[in-house]
Amino acid sequence: MTKNLILVGGGGHCKSVIDAACSAGFHILGVLDTLENIGKSILDVKIIGDDSLINEYIGSAMFVVTVGSIKKTALRIKLHNMIIDAGGRLATIVASTAHVSKYATIDEGSVILHNTCINADARIGKSCIINTFANIEHEAEIGDFSHISTGAMVNGACKIGKSVFIGSQSVLAQCVSVADYAIVSAGTFVSKNIQEKGIYAGNPMRKF
Numbered sequence: 001m002t003k004n005l006i007l008v009g010g011g012g013h014c015k016s017v018i019d020a021a022c023s024a025g026f027h028i029l030g031v032l033d034t035l036e037n038i039g040k041s042i043l044d045v046k047i048i049g050d051d052s053l054i055n056e057y058i059g060s061a062m063f064v065v066t067v068g069s070i071k072k073t074a075l076r077i078k079l080h081n082m083i084i085d086a087g088g089r090l091a092t093i094v095a096s097t098a099h100v101s102k103y104a105t106i107d108e109g110s111v112i113l114h115n116t117c118i119n120a121d122a123r124i125g126k127s128c129i130i131n132t133f134a135n136i137e138h139e140a141e142i143g144d145f146s147h148i149s150t151g152a153m154v155n156g157a158c159k160i161g162k163s164v165f166i167g168s169q170s171v172l173a174q175c176v177s178v179a180d181y182a183i184v185s186a187g188t189f190v191s192k193n194i195q196e197k198g199i200y201a202g203n204p205m206r207k208f
Contacts, residue, residue: 005091006057007045008079009067009099013129014042017066020095020113029061051079053086053109054086062091064109065127073145073163076121080127090127107144125162136207143180 005026007014012032021028030048037047054063065079083090090109094100103120103140109127111117118136123143125157130136133151140154143162149194159177160166164179167186178184178194185201194200199208 003027004029004057004061006054006061006063007066008051008054008063008083009033009065009075010037010042010047011066011068013068016113016132017064017093017111018043020043020111021064021091021093023096024093026091026093027055029057031066051082054083054088058086058088062089064091064093064111066111069129069145069147069163070165073147076127077163084160114143119156131168137174149186 003026005021005028005070008015010031020196028045030046030050031042032053033047035050038049040047063083065076069076069077092106092108092110094112095114097114098116100118101120103116104122106124109125110124112130113132115132116130116134119138121139122136123141125142127145128142129147131148131150134148136154137156139157142160145162146164148159148166152166153171155172155174157175158172159166161178161180164178165183167184169186170184170188172190176190176193179196181197183199184190188201188205189203190205201208
């Protein structure tokens, strides 16, 4: 399998993915970003074009979407689908310092950043971001396009929906579920199910 990689989307999250991908042995051919950024560099990786170049790398590289997400995942989903529709293959990136159980499942396009732990029988969906020092415990499920931020703790058998954002240092008690498109602010303790989308914060948690 080729280890050549094209990153789609610039910004701060792209820097984290560059570091993780290099640690995992990928060879990054370049970044696709907006037209005005072509020729610039992100760290030591050149922005070589915009997303119209995706077709040129089908068959010679894998792809990963490197646009971050907090409030909305629409752009990440659009770019993911653009790659799939063009016949491209999405890489799964696991940083060299991450621990992923051999009994866990990670779907295409997801990025597991440094010092994360994904425990036995956990399931990570498509194009998820599992950020630095996040912990995904046994039997937890993370829906497609969700972002588990730095230092978040997702305890055993939790069910996270699609396009969810879990903020830094949040803690989800065992077996809770989170509805699609919900946003959990940094430092929140989630002790009960979140049944509808919205912004949740605090301890005790409440909807804003």
